[in-house]
Amino acid sequence: MPYTLILHVSGEDPILGEVEELPKPGDTLIWIQNPRRRDGKDLHYLQDNVVQVIWPIEKINFIEVVPGEGEEEIFGFVRE
Template sequence: MGVAKTVILHLSGEDPVLAEIDQEPQPSDQFLKVTNMRKRDGKPVSYLAAGVQSVLYPWHRITFLEIMPSEEERSQVVDFFRS
């Protein structure tokens, strides 16, 4: 198991939320396990009970998933910008 990756989870009918995954999903996975769910502004997600550590979402609930680069990966990427 590697370092947890931060993701932006887009659920059907919900606002996007931030979470962590332990490993990238595989095509054979039936669900996605996420930990440390929070709103994009860092506030708790209102529909989760206090103290929830992880949530399993079936793929039919997920519209798409953005996997954010780690600090190490970010330092290796050359960003393009306009002046």
């Protein structure tokens, strides 16, 4: 199941892309498929035909995991 991520790379705008599996604690690289800006536009520093990019984990400040359409919504405390 692919995951959609938002990468916050040092000195860059956030990058949206997909991965087949989430990075593990010992990983030093992350492979991102279909990299683009959050608004869906192409990244200006990549060629038009690039479909996968490898970033070193050390350049990434943090990673957000975007919930998929099929994922269950989590509810907090509910008072009856």
